[in-house]
Amino acid sequence: MVSTTNESEALVLQGFTVLQVKGSERSHASHYLFLRPHSSPFSCAEWPEGKTLVVYSVPPYCREENLMLLFKGCGEIVQVYLQPKPSGMPSKKSFFSTEESIKSVQVAYVVFKKPNGVKNACSMTYSQVRYLSDKTVPLVSGLRAYCEEYKQLPDVAAIEKEAEAYMAVYYKKKEEEEKKDKQLEGVPDEEGFIKVTRHGKNKGGRRTEETERKGHEHIRSRRKKNELKDFYTFQFRETKKTHIAELQAKFEEDKKRVKEMRMARKFKPF
Template identity: 35%
Template sequence: MAPSKKKHASNQPCVIPGGFTVLSLQFGSDSVAQHQLYVKEHKVRAEKCSHRPLDRTLFVLNIPPYCPEGVVKDLFSQFGSVQLVELRDHPGSFQESGPKLSRFFKPAAKQGFKVGYIVFHNSSSIKAAKSHPHDVPLVVSTEQRPVRTGVQKWIQAYTESFIQPDKLQQIVDSFMEDYDKRKEEEAEKQKEEAEQQQEDEEGWVKVTRGPKGTKARPHSEAANKKALQKEIRKKKRKELLNFYTWQHRNTQKEHIAELRKKFEEDKQRIALLRAQRKFKPY
């Protein structure tokens, strides 16, 4: 069968079912093998986080392990200025991180293919990335931006794992200063809530009206602790009686013995009254 003389359209984006655009990835300019990235505009109705604006965020699948955040940022910077790159093991909502930890105190990241969220400064960058030709691969390692692999990569990771004691002390001191500051803010907040929920001598609590349009706040932590302590004091006042079977049995025996004693006392009192009766009609 003679081959078809019809030429496929070149320099055109490749769109697959699901709305994903295929981008070719090539490690080096002289590499033969290519890797495929699947990009799509991030549109999730449940996404309420401002860190991923729906009109400027690109969702990327199948990011290889040799492409960390810095490399991914450089690759997609040709489509526009990149504001943020977030790589994760699985797609999901943005996780608000608490205190920022140094890389020396973070657990080792899992090695494998990642999913990414790339936030651009301009929404036009999304269109530029989706319209990139499929036949023009993105080159990962260049002379201006070399990416180490193999033994060189492990040597670099081993060298970077060491840290000077002075630098480590600075990181620890900075973290502890932030920690003390957060604790002081929490203590002041709890103190203010305790003052607001404080009862007067007659047991009344002062309730103030908040700004217009604000929803009613739930009970504060200080108020919950106070109510819990009050319940504990109530339980301590009450004596636990007849909890066990032997307690109930002993209580019944004591009650019967007391009734018998009272019955004998009443019999003696009646006999004494009969003996002292002086009225004799005949």
């Protein structure tokens, strides 16, 4: 659905106001933003309904300051939220996020102080080209943006705070699980099975190099003990021959030792 009458009015496509913008006055290519008032079935204190504007297709190099410059003529702006995708509430930035940080188009939530700011933004004309930067608010992009991002150091205090909060939740969850396992210890479930837990007398040891070495030695000794010896006839004969040879060698050694002992006991008066 297209709604427009002349060049002095806004261009509306399927409920979205189309805005034509450029990075700066030197830019030749235009970029198009899609605006609409924010509406959600869930109430959010950060994004009050009627005062929040949703901006789609925001360039990856665009920052909050650039959007504030773009919409400063619409009304007083409280805050701008930039997110990788739409959501019902502001997404929390985490230092330990497992998601890949791929630079792509963003979604912006512009919160105005008064509802007139949203109406004025949705009434912006399509024919007028607007800019995302000026002398006071530059638009950092390309290699320069990557260099500045590389030079930015993370806040150590914020990282420690987030890590401590995460570990507190983890320990609390682990304690609840252990408490639940202790309560269910020895109690059969609906099918009559009893869950084996680690809360008995023998809780097991920690998996270290020493415990693994002892475990391997125990397995080897058990295998050696259960090994079948002289299972075949030729093995029995060979074992018997070896045993006889050992007895003969031991007998000769004993004879030699007895002879030496007799010589040592011989009476020598002179």
